[in-house]
Amino acid sequence: MERIPILKMGELLLVTIQVDMHDQLALTLQDDLTNRISAEHARGVLIDISSLEIVDSFIGRMISHISAMARVLDAETVVTGMRPSVAITLVELGLTLEGVHTALDVEKGMELLRRNLRPSVRSAPRARR
């Protein structure tokens, strides 16, 4: 089954969206991501959309949903690599990605997350292997 890989980097999870999202792929990603946040005790999620030339309301909503789900699991979401044209489209679509942090690239996104993350009560136990 087609799925988007989720890469673990320390306390963060990285997702690079490269392909056109369709309903099933988006649902699979939401499932996988929430499971991984829980299993890996992740504190932050980075979603890189630098290869997306077009972001429609479907993807915009998916990002908002993922961010809301991550938040209730005590993880922050940062969207990185958004193209200027995509930002214009999102605002024109009325999607301002409330509650989603953004950064120009993954490196800046990681910095932002590391700076923002408060020490967690659950940061001590590491993910089981």
Place this chain on the structure above:
Amino acid sequence: MERIPILKMGELLLVTIQVDMHDQLALTLQDDLTNRISAEHARGVLIDISSLEIVDSFIGRMISHISAMARVLDAETVVTGMRPSVAITLVELGLTLEGVHTALDVEKGMELLRRNLRPSVRSAPRARR
């Protein structure tokens, strides 16, 4: 134009291969990656293939080429997330990825690179913005 995003993380570049590679995409990736290694003064390249269920001789050769190109630019390449079935196929195809390091996941790959990287004579000047 379709292209695979290259994410910069400190001295490392990360490429996640999610889509079927065809000739033009592979050539674009090689071009982009060599340009980025040079522009960003990267010391290591991580290629994650965890979402690839099938690796044929074309991709195998592409990985070997990228690794060889990176090496002459003084950067090490680590392939991460290879599935057991892919490892079997590669060996059966006679592609043993000579000179390419491998690691089970991106996190281990980053550790491997950070441990292996010798201090570089060019590590002091940072990439221009």
